Amino acid sequence: MSANHLWKAFFCCAVVFICLVISSTVEALDKEDCLVCHKYRFIGRIDENGKRHYYNVDEHIYGNSLHKNVACNDCHTSISKLPHEPVTEDVNCATECHIRPPFTQQNFSHQKIINIYNESVHGIKPDDPPELKQAKPYCKFCHLNPLYTKAEESRIDFDVTLKRCLNCHQKKGVTQAYIHINHRLRKKTSRSPQEIVKLCSKCHADVALMKKIHAPKDSLDAVETYNRSIHGKSVALGSQTVADCISCHASNALHDIYKKENKKATINEDNLQQTCRQCHAQTNSWFVQIAVHPRVEKEHNPIVYFAGIFFRIMLYGAVFGMIGLMLFETYGRRSRGIKFLLRNGTSWRGKSKIRTKSKKNQED
Amino acid sequence: MSNISQDAAVSVEAPAAEEDYFTYVEGVGAIPRDIYKYVESNPMGDLPRYSVHIVIQHLLVVATFLVLAATGLPVYFADQFWAPYVINVFGGADTARLVHRIAAFTMIFACAYHIVTIIGGTLRKIINREFDYKRTMIPRLKDLLDLYQDIKYFLRLTPYRPKMEKFMYKQKMHYYAIIWGNAVLITAGTALLFPSLMTHLFPDTLGQMISHTLETGGSFPSLFQDLARLMHADEAVMALIVVALWHWSNVHLVPGRFPLQWAFLTGKITREHQIEEHFLEYLNNLKEIPEEREYMKNLLDKSDSIKRE
Numbered sequence: 001m002s003a004n005h006l007w008k009a010f011f012c013c014a015v016v017f018i019c020l021v022i023s024s025t026v027e028a029l030d031k032e033d034c035l036v037c038h039k040y041r042f043i044g045r046i047d048e049n050g051k052r053h054y055y056n057v058d059e060h061i062y063g064n065s066l067h068k069n070v071a072c073n074d075c076h077t078s079i080s081k082l083p084h085e086p087v088t089e090d091v092n093c094a095t096e097c098h099i100r101p102p103f104t105q106q107n108f109s110h111q112k113i114i115n116i117y118n119e120s121v122h123g124i125k126p127d128d129p130p131e132l133k134q135a136k137p138y139c140k141f142c143h144l145n146p147l148y149t150k151a152e153e154s155r156i157d158f159d160v161t162l163k164r165c166l167n168c169h170q171k172k173g174v175t176q177a178y179i180h181i182n183h184r185l186r187k188k189t190s191r192s193p194q195e196i197v198k199l200c201s202k203c204h205a206d207v208a209l210m211k212k213i214h215a216p217k218d219s220l221d222a223v224e225t226y227n228r229s230i231h232g233k234s235v236a237l238g239s240q241t242v243a244d245c246i247s248c249h250a251s252n253a254l255h256d257i258y259k260k261e262n263k264k265a266t267i268n269e270d271n272l273q274q275t276c277r278q279c280h281a282q283t284n285s286w287f288v289q290i291a292v293h294p295r296v297e298k299e300h301n302p303i304v305y306f307a308g309i310f311f312r313i314m315l316y317g318a319v320f321g322m323i324g325l326m327l328f329e330t331y332g333r334r335s336r337g338i339k340f341l342l343r344n345g346t347s348w349r350g351k352s353k354i355r356t357k358s359k360k361n362q363e364d
Numbered sequence: 365m366s367n368i369s370q371d372a373a374v375s376v377e378a379p380a381a382e383e384d385y386f387t388y389v390e391g392v393g394a395i396p397r398d399i400y401k402y403v404e405s406n407p408m409g410d411l412p413r414y415s416v417h418i419v420i421q422h423l424l425v426v427a428t429f430l431v432l433a434a435t436g437l438p439v440y441f442a443d444q445f446w447a448p449y450v451i452n453v454f455g456g457a458d459t460a461r462l463v464h465r466i467a468a469f470t471m472i473f474a475c476a477y478h479i480v481t482i483i484g485g486t487l488r489k490i491i492n493r494e495f496d497y498k499r500t501m502i503p504r505l506k507d508l509l510d511l512y513q514d515i516k517y518f519l520r521l522t523p524y525r526p527k528m529e530k531f532m533y534k535q536k537m538h539y540y541a542i543i544w545g546n547a548v549l550i551t552a553g554t555a556l557l558f559p560s561l562m563t564h565l566f567p568d569t570l571g572q573m574i575s576h577t578l579e580t581g582g583s584f585p586s587l588f589q590d591l592a593r594l595m596h597a598d599e600a601v602m603a604l605i606v607v608a609l610w611h612w613s614n615v616h617l618v619p620g621r622f623p624l625q626w627a628f629l630t631g632k633i634t635r636e637h638q639i640e641e642h643f644l645e646y647l648n649n650l651k652e653i654p655e656e657r658e659y660m661k662n663l664l665d666k667s668d669s670i671k672r673e
Contacts, residue, residue: 230556230593233442239457282560286585290559294590304590311598318541318602322610325534330618332518337401338619347620347636348401354667355385355396 033082034072035059070097093139101169112168114139117255121262132213135203142199163252164188189254193235193244197226200245216259225293248275248292385524387643389650392657393664397524400639403663409632411649411656413530417481419631424474426628428467433604435464440597468553475546499530499645503540507533530645538611545603552596559589 035057037043044054062068073079074097078089094114096107117123117139124136189196203209205223226232226245234242249257251266258265266275272288280287296304339347386394414422435454438447454460489495498504511533513526531539555562563585615625620637627633638646650657 227443230439233439234457234461236442237438237448237451237457237460239461241458280560282564284560284563286563287560289586290563290589291586294593296590296594301587301590303587304594307591308594308598311595311602315598315602315605319605319609322606322614326610326614326618328518329514332514332520333619335520340619340622342405342407342620342634342636345404345406346401347405351401353670354399354402354664356394356664356668 030059031071032073032079037083070099074098091140104169108168110139110168113253113255116253119264120255120257121259122255122257129213135209135213137203167253188252189244189246193240193242193247194238196244196246197232197235221295222293225295229292229294231292243279243292247278387527387647389647389657389660392650392661393668395660395664397527397643399660399663400636402667403635403639405634405636407634408626409630410635411633411638411646411653412631413627413633413638414631415481415485416631417477419629421474421478421481422628424477425471428471428474429603429607431467432464432471433600435460435467436600437604440601465557468550471546472550475550499648501531501536501539503536507536525640525643527643528641528645530642530648532641534614541606545599548595548599549603552592552599555589555592556596562588 038055038057039059041056042054043056044052046052067075075091075093075095076087077092077095078087093110096109096111099108100106101108122136124133124138128136191199201223204219207220210220227236231243235244246254249265249267256264256266258268260267260269262268263270265271273283273285276283276288295301296308337348337351339349341347343349385397387397388394434450438444438451438460439457441447451457451460454463486495486500506529510526510528513522514533516522517525615621615628616623620640633642638649650660
């Protein structure tokens with residue numbers, strides 16, 4: 001046996017060993033031994049109000065989630081000993097964890113995007129009335145850790161994708177890191193348009209809630225009118241390419257949603273052309289006036305309203321008129337003896353003889 | 365019983381004057397108006413009606429119309445339970461959109477083909493001095509009178525149907541409905557497909573002038589887009605309903621045509637149909653087709669001799 005074969009055998013063993021080590025990453029990350037208790041399926045408690053809390057962490061689900069490389073203690077910072085005291089603090093996504101992005105010396109945190117978010121219409125402002133404060137979504141309202149769904153990939157420009165990286169990373173070196181970027185960053189959002197519409201509709205379709213928090217009048221029927229538009233209909237039918245809520249209402253930072261009066265809003269009068277141009281390259285000042293959330297209202301658009309009535313009348317007139325004439329004609333012809341089938345050369349079976357011109361008349 | 369009711373019905377009708385009843389054709393004889401009840405007809409058609417070009421155009425329109433309806437309706441009725449199933453037959457919303465556009469361009473091609481055929485054919489006839497506007501789709505006052513006469517016939521107030529040309533009131537109505545429908549669908553569809561191009565086509569000053577007069581309706585391009593959205597869908601649904609409920613039953617299911625009128629494939633019309641609904645065109649056929657002249661002459665001679673016996 002040559003040394004060559006020995007080397008090959010050693011190499012195979014090494015590969016198998018490395019695979020085994022990689023497959024147990026979650027347990028390896030669980031340095032604080034949280035899973036000692038939290039691996040049990042039914043771990044939990046019932047609080048004073050009778051509400052059930054479940055504390056189980058499925059290592060296989062967590063190990064495949066986005067935060068698989070983040071140790072428990074990085075986010076749950078209030079826990080310092082085991083067994084721990086009852087947790088009273090919520091997780092703060094702005095906390096720095098011990099993940100270090102490539103080419104930086106800083107620990108990672110969501111602080112940058114949270115700053116953008118806090119400025120947006122959804123961020124809680126000090127002078128908000130309490131019901132509005134309560135209604136506003138926070139990080140975990142939209143983002144749950146297990147975000148497994150893979151967005152369908154489609155090739156888009158490198159520059160466009162890179163813009164998203166720059167939300168969190170420094171430009172330096174990030175281009176080299178690009179090859180490591182997973183499928184999520186090929187599109188503006190990692191969620192499908194259907195999921196985005198569903199997520200936003202969760203609150204915005206609730207007209208009673210929107211009225212309660214004094215949302216602008218225009219936005220009350222935003223979901224309904226969007227679903228009536230070609231964008232909404234295509235999304236409802238599964239399109240992956242048309243505009244969803246985020247496409248128009250946020251920039252590449254995704255969280256910078258503002259009311260349209262705000263100069264920073266993507267749907268502000270001054271920014272609309274830029275926003276539409278993402279898909280409609282030939283956008284001009286007239287184009288942005290086309291209704292994206294189309295309403296058909298008598299007061300707003302009398303011409304369209306009456307055109308609709310005109311077409312309705314034409315429809316019923318044409319259909320009932322034509323079918324009526326056909327039935328009437330069939331009745332008339334049937335009563336003169338026509339049969340349905342053309343058989344043996346004629347549809348007029350069983351009629352009397354041909355009436356020809358009499359001899360006398362022909363001589364005249 | 366049936367005899368009595370028939371007799372009663374016949375007595376209501378005015379007796380036909382001999383001059384109206386018989387049409388004398390040189391070299392054939394006096395043709396009675398109800399001769400269509402006694403002629404021999406081939407279900408596949410006896411007399412020429414459509415050229416091969418018209419047959420091809422019709423087939424193109426049938427195919428594209430069905431594809432357009434199948435890819436367009438689910439979008440219009442996107443909130444219905446069946447819409448995703450239908451759209452998935454065409455490979456999902458994004459592919460169906462492409463299929464819809466390809467079908468639309470094919471239909472526009474068929475329209476262009478038709479226009480070329482009609483203009484070319486008309487020019488050829490004018491040069492050969494054969495052109496007769498009565499044998500075309502050009503609407504005339506006579507069409508209205510024919511409709512009036514026909515209604516009287518269906519009400520059993522007159523004994524015979526009016527003598528009509530190659531294209532009767534019904535066909536002219538349908539033809540102009542198609543022209544209107546195509547104009548609306550192509551214009552609106554183009555506006556929907558190229559919304560930004562559409563806004564570039566309206567000069568700023570014109571747009572401003574019109575929006576100023578409208579005041580409430582927003583700018584003119586936006587109003588035009590709103591109208592296009594409305595008209596494209598409404599006109600398409602109307603065309604579909606008219607074709608599905610009226611056109612198909614009118615050509616294939618009514619007495620004498622059931623179960624299928626083959627003219628859309630063979631381009632030929634049956635003899636009894638031609639004489640009943642297009643009598644004046646039949647007279648043209650007699651002039652142009654010697655075999656037909658021979659056939660009608662024999663038929664009349666035979667019945668004449670039977671009568672004399």
